[in-house]
Amino acid sequence: MATPGIDEPRIASGPFSSYVLDSAFDEMFDAQRRPRQHYRALYELLLSLPVEEMRRKKQAADVSFLHQGITFTVYGRDEGTERIFPHDLLPRILTSAEWETIERGLTQRITALNFFLRDIYHEGRCLADGVVPREMVYSCKHFRRQMRGVTAPKNIYVAVMGTDLIRLPDGRFVVLEDNLRVPSGVSYMLTSRQVMKRIFPELFQYTDVRPIDHYPEVLLTTLRALAPEGRGEPNIVLLTPGVYNSAYFEHTYLARQMGIELVEGRDLVVHDNVVYMRTTGGLRRVDVIYRRVDDDFIDPLAFRSDSILGVAGLFNAYRAGNVTLANALGTGVADDKALYAYVPKLIKYFLGEDPILDNVETFLLTEPAERRHVLDHLEKYVVKAVGESGGYGMLIGPHSTAEQREEFRQLIEADPRNYIAQPTLMLSRAPCFFDGKVEPRHVDLRPYILCGDKVTIVPGGLTRVALRSGSLVVNSSQGGGSKDTWVLQ
Amino acid sequence: MLSRVADSLYWMSRYLERAEHTARVLGTQLNLMLEQGPKSSDRRWLRVLASLGHTGPFADDSDPFALAQAHALRQITGGIGFARENARQVREQISSEMWEQLNRLFHEVKRLESAGLWKSQPLDFLAVILESSHLVQGVTDSTMNHGEGWQFIQVGRFIERAAAIARLLDIYFHEFPAGQPMDSGEHMEWIGLLRSCTAFEAYCKVYTADLRPERVAEFLLLNSEFPHSVRFAADRMQNSLEAINQAAASRRSPRVAKIAGRLSAGLMFTPLEEVVVGLAEFFADIQQQCARIHVAIHEVYITYSIEAAIEV
Known part of the structure; x- marks a missing residue:
């Protein structure tokens, strides 16, 4: 191996003394252990700042999160369920070229998925042509037969999408999963940028970071574009399940930033298929609902009758075209993890284009051959329940016990449609700050895609990081944290 | 809102x-x-x-x-x-x-x-x-912005205060009827009543430390400047309810303002001599009117029926 020249910066001692590269793609260093061009400024800053100063910055960031009450709720524990969102100090940086590919790829993806959703709830061409097996769609837990024949305004079923991307060892971004129901986390993206600007003014000064602060405004424009026709100044509201929901902080944050009313189900009434909110000044008509309540709970008359979070009669008002729901109901069918495997085909079918962002190799366990293969090598695969999110209902083969594998074997054999398997992927790693040291941790990336009159993706997203050394699970409910994501000009 | x-x-x-x-x-x-x-x-x-x-x-x-x-x-x-x-x-x-x-x-x-x-x-x-x-x-x-929300906060505070002070007065005057000679123990009780309403010092400024039950009643009921008097509370409540009514657009209704105005006017215009004659009824009346205002606020602004609101 050649010795690098004197002037070439390399992973040095100092805070990087325990920074080890492995087979995963490293966001900061190339294979020759040199910092990548777009990470230079951060690298040099880290070398020059005293450890004490870094600790102080870390502390300042933590306090700032605490005071703003930026928290999330972990389900299934009794006490202290409200927690500060764990946050890493160092930004994850993307070049404009990398971002351009991501942007094109995601725009293509949301466009195709909206075509797909319109199709399956109307003519079903893609089913008739055999692109997707009928039973795959109709057996999906999130397929809503009530939506048959319901046309969303401008055929936009998914107005807000959060897609999880990961970076493979060869540096390519691929899609791990889509979130088409009520994707959350965007408030962490926005608030962590505000905190970072306070903590690292010197870095922002010398780096051309593209702004993301206009997200709430773009979201509002998107929602306004989807208002029912003939409603000049539409009344837009955000529907939250209430204070006990894990993302309540985000709901209040977005409502405040957009200047719209934050409502609960009990604030809304439906009369003659028109939705109103109950105000001290009387009933006020509601035109667009950015709903953060799941399909199942949104209308006890149409869906789960035991729901008290929803609004009785809302679905009929929606069918009548008097109110817009964003996202539309029944969009979850397209983020089913088994249907995910068909998305590249759907892009080809509806747009006639090759997918710009590839999928991760996925085994459908309904196929006998694939199932046998996966069951024989469970320790190598990640098995996921198709309708779950947030890292629940998952088996990570290499980190599992024989007992867990046996449990999943039985689950899969009992209901193969409910599971898919993917090879264990080496997520890329990015530098994180841990008490005076910089160490690499695995990360993913969730950009937020907005689709109204046009598709807009604010440059950045939520970089989630597995804070435990070696861990590949980035979900906040499973010990993950977040990083600010910078896209350079 | x-x-x-x-x-x-x-x-x-x-x-x-x-x-x-x-x-x-x-x-x-x-x-x-x-x-x-x-x-x-x-x-x-x-x-x-x-x-x-x-x-x-x-x-x-x-x-x-x-x-x-x-x-x-x-x-x-x-x-x-x-x-x-x-x-x-x-x-x-x-x-x-x-x-x-x-x-x-x-x-x-x-x-x-x-x-x-x-x-x-x-x-x-x-x-x-x-x-x-x-x-x-x-x-x-x-x-906080002194808008509609703040006005509701005011109403909540002062309706509670007016009712609580009226109840306290009611209890004291029931136990120590006015117009009877006072022993030293009773003297302490009246001081206690004033202190319970943070009113002792304010009372002394107006009447000196000469404690007389009618004066205590006058001060805690009818004084227009002391924040813990019933009249003060009723006035503030009325102001806030008027502001809320102004903001209420299609739900604008004279009903709440009328009840609140009546309470306020009663405290403003009833001469002390008349009040003293029927103290118990007067106290009971205040508490009742507070309860009525509470119900009216809820019926007009909070839990109104959909049919009524649609017709407007």
Whole structure:
């Protein structure tokens, strides 16, 4: 191996003394252990700042999160369920070229998925042509037969999408999963940028970071574009399940930033298929609902009758075209993890284009051959329940016990449609700050895609990081944290 | 403004006022107990119980002191808990400073309660409550937009205050009818009443320390400048309800303003001589009108029927 020249910066001692590269793609260093061009400024800053100063910055960031009450709720524990969102100090940086590919790829993806959703709830061409097996769609837990024949305004079923991307060892971004129901986390993206600007003014000064602060405004424009026709100044509201929901902080944050009313189900009434909110000044008509309540709970008359979070009669008002729901109901069918495997085909079918962002190799366990293969090598695969999110209902083969594998074997054999398997992927790693040291941790990336009159993706997203050394699970409910994501000009 | 939000702000403020008032009544009585023997104290604690809405009958062997303490503590901690819970539901509507103060008060009370300060140093405990409650009110007035939401906070505070003071007066005048010679013990009780309404110093400024029941009644009922008099509370309530009515657009209705105006006018224009003749009825009437205003607010702004609102 050649010795690098004197002037070439390399992973040095100092805070990087325990920074080890492995087979995963490293966001900061190339294979020759040199910092990548777009990470230079951060690298040099880290070398020059005293450890004490870094600790102080870390502390300042933590306090700032605490005071703003930026928290999330972990389900299934009794006490202290409200927690500060764990946050890493160092930004994850993307070049404009990398971002351009991501942007094109995601725009293509949301466009195709909206075509797909319109199709399956109307003519079903893609089913008739055999692109997707009928039973795959109709057996999906999130397929809503009530939506048959319901046309969303401008055929936009998914107005807000959060897609999880990961970076493979060869540096390519691929899609791990889509979130088409009520994707959350965007408030962490926005608030962590505000905190970072306070903590690292010197870095922002010398780096051309593209702004993301206009997200709430773009979201509002998107929602306004989807208002029912003939409603000049539409009344837009955000529907939250209430204070006990894990993302309540985000709901209040977005409502405040957009200047719209934050409502609960009990604030809304439906009369003659028109939705109103109950105000001290009387009933006020509601035109667009950015709903953060799941399909199942949104209308006890149409869906789960035991729901008290929803609004009785809302679905009929929606069918009548008097109110817009964003996202539309029944969009979850397209983020089913088994249907995910068909998305590249759907892009080809509806747009006639090759997918710009590839999928991760996925085994459908309904196929006998694939199932046998996966069951024989469970320790190598990640098995996921198709309708779950947030890292629940998952088996990570290499980190599992024989007992867990046996449990999943039985689950899969009992209901193969409910599971898919993917090879264990080496997520890329990015530098994180841990008490005076910089160490690499695995990360993913969730950009937020907005689709109204046009598709807009604010440059950045939520970089989630597995804070435990070696861990590949980035979900906040499973010990993950977040990083600010910078896209350079 | 959403009806639910208005309702939460109203109750947040009402519960806090209730906790503060209870803390003050209790603190005053504990202070008096230090100066007088335990003999007269049973009656006094029965009075506290009555002011909290517990009129008995109590078991023969029950200890009014213990009973009153337990009820009062529950009213205070419960009130602060409910105030915070209501604030939590409308966090995005109130200022961060308000939320922080209220949240801090809630955690402080929990801490003091579990640390046993309530038992060992009750007066310190109550002082913390009073101080923090004043702080929340001050922060509210100086950091929150004085719009519709703030007006609902005002209404909640003053309706609670007017009713609580009327109830307290009712209890005292029932036990010590006016126009009878006063012994030194009774003298202390009237001071206690004034102190329960933070009114002792203010009273002295107007009438000197010469305590007479009619004057106490006049001061706590009809004084227009003292924040803990019924009239002051009724006036503020009326102002706020008028502002709310102005903002209410299609729900604008003279109904609430009329009832509130009647209460306010009664306090403004009834001569003292007339009030003194039928004190008990007068007190009862105030409490009743407060209850009616409460119902009217809810019927007009919060829980109105959909049919009624659609026709407008």
